[in-house]
Amino acid sequence: MLKGSSTLLAIYLYFAYAPDHYNLARPLDLRHPPTFVNDLKLRLGGDERCYQALARAGIELERLPDESKGPGCGFEGVARLDQSIITWGQGITLKCQMLAGIAWWERHTLQPIAQELFGSPVQRVRHFGTYACRNVNNDSDGRRSEHATANAVDVAGFVLADGKEISVVADWGEASPEGRFLERVHDRACDHFDTVLGPDYNELHRDHFHFDNGGYETCQ
Numbered sequence: 362m363l364k365g366s367s368t369l370l371a372i373y374l375y376f377a378y379a380p381d382h383y384n385l386a387r388p389l390d391l392r393h394p395p396t397f398v399n400d401l402k403l404r405l406g407g408d409e410r411c412y413q414a415l416a417r418a419g420i421e422l423e424r425l426p427d428e429s430k431g432p433g434c435g436f437e438g439v440a441r442l443d444q445s446i447i448t449w450g451q452g453i454t455l456k457c458q459m460l461a462g463i464a465w466w467e468r469h470t471l472q473p474i475a476q477e478l479f480g481s482p483v484q485r486v487r488h489f490g491t492y493a494c495r496n497v498n499n500d501s502d503g504r505r506s507e508h509a510t511a512n513a514v515d516v517a518g519f520v521l522a523d524g525k526e527i528s529v530v531a532d533w534g535e536a537s538p539e540g541r542f543l544e545r546v547h548d549r550a551c552d553h554f555d556t557v558l559g560p561d562y563n564e565l566h567r568d569h570f571h572f573d574n575g576g577y578e579t580c581q
């Protein structure tokens with residue numbers, strides 16, 4: 362009896378007092394750090410709750426109609442992002458969980474690390490796009506890439522507010538602040554996306570980081 366009531370009390374105290382990012386009863390807020398509870402809310406909440414979380418974080422998006430573009434290609438539930446706290450030149454079209462991962466990565470990884478190493482925030486991300494109707498590694502046969510369903514993005518570099526350029530092709534692996542920046546933002550991306558691939562993975566990725574949420578957990 363006593364044990365039962367102390368369990369109920371513990372449950373009550375959890376829902377009443379646990380901070381939002383550890384509390385399943387509170388709506389997802391992308392301004393809070395990406396804890397395992399927040400990650401669970403994102404993955405189980407569905408697209409509408411995900412888009413509500415992006416709106417709550419002040420991120421403006423244009424929702425796009427679903428499109429089928431041939432065998433294994435096209436997208437559902439995507440939106441276009443031009444500008445969050447960082448500019449994505451020419452915009453990116455992605456599924457909501459990818460956009461939420463990007464929001465977390467920008468706020469909790471890119472900006473703090475840029476401030477720490479360079480004293481200047483990232484202003485622009487250079488990228489090679491998101492949607493492309495193609496197979497993994499551009500193979501003529503084989504399975505479709507996550508790019509074929511707008512579930513992946515290729516990041517090529519960064520421009521800081523002070524004008525400094527950092528690029529994967531030029532700075533990856535260098536013993537410089539730029540090289541350390543790239544290594545850290547690559548490694549931390551693994552907290553936000555299922556699959557993270559960079560120049561150490563293969564020659565095709567020598568000039569960009571690939572992030573996707575296809576369900577295959579790897580960090581290379």
Ligand SMILES: [Zn+2]
Nearest residue numbers: 513514515571
């Ligand atoms: Zn890619």
